[in-house]
Amino acid sequence: GGMLTSVEDLDESNFLIEHADLYASKISGFWIGMYRNVNGQLLWQDNSALDFVNWGDGQPSGDELAFCVELSAATGNWSVLPCSSQKGFICKKSKSNTFYLFTDAKKDKASGHLNMWILLTLVLIILLGVAFMIYFLFKIKTGSGTGREVRRGSRQLEYSRAPAAGDNGSDATNDKEKNEHSAV
Numbered sequence: 001g002g003m004l005t006s007v008e009d010l011d012e013s014n015f016l017i018e019h020a021d022l023y024a025s026k027i028s029g030f031w032i033g034m035y036r037n038v039n040g041q042l043l044w045q046d047n048s049a050l051d052f053v054n055w056g057d058g059q060p061s062g063d064e065l066a067f068c069v070e071l072s073a074a075t076g077n078w079s080v081l082p083c084s085s086q087k088g089f090i091c092k093k094s095k096s097n098t099f100y101l102f103t104d105a106k107k108d109k110a111s112g113h114l115n116m117w118i119l120l121t122l123v124l125i126i127l128l129g130v131a132f133m134i135y136f137l138f139k140i141k142t143g144s145g146t147g148r149e150v151r152r153g154s155r156q157l158e159y160s161r162a163p164a165a166g167d168n169g170s171d172a173t174n175d176k177e178k179n180e181h182s183a184v
Contacts, residue, residue, distance in 0.1 A: 002091035004033030006044035007071075009052050016090060017076030023088065029070040031089040032078070036067060046092070054078050 007013050020030055033045035042050055042060075056077035060067075068083040071090065081087075 002093040003045050004031055005090045005092040006033050006046050006048045007052060007054065008048055013052065013054050013076060016071060020071060020073040020076065020090070024073040027073055027088045029072045029079075029081075029087050031087050032069050032071050033092075034069040034078070 005016070007016060023030075034042060034050075035045065036042055044050060054071075054077055056072065056075065056079045059078060060069075060080045067080045068085075069078050070081050070085070070087055071078055073088075
């Protein structure tokens, strides 16, 4: 891991300006690792000596304790800004003096919002799929409305053809009796 970069000399500053300029169309500046301690001293986060500065006109402004330092992508000058400002950042590993330029947090936020929309869409699709599955399983279990009525109607036909409890016999027996009376 690294930390926000310190800028120790003009060569290092020119190197950072050259690489930061590549991002000038996308981002206005990058955080570097300078801060003011409670005694008002300006220090680098990596505890290196503060032998070089590249302040812009009128900078640093005020005696505020809580501030962050930005390296302008266009000019390479430093300025004091509120730490809540959206900026990229430049980190450096202490052993190899390797620099890493990172673009601003807005892109990362936009990517995070896109990922959240994709996730919400997938969850919605899954929920709709489960709802349809439950609906169709319920329809299969209870039977569809028209099919059930047809089945009921066929049962009623079967029952109406069967002899009623109050009948003295079937129609065939009644016909047989009528025939017997007429023969006598």
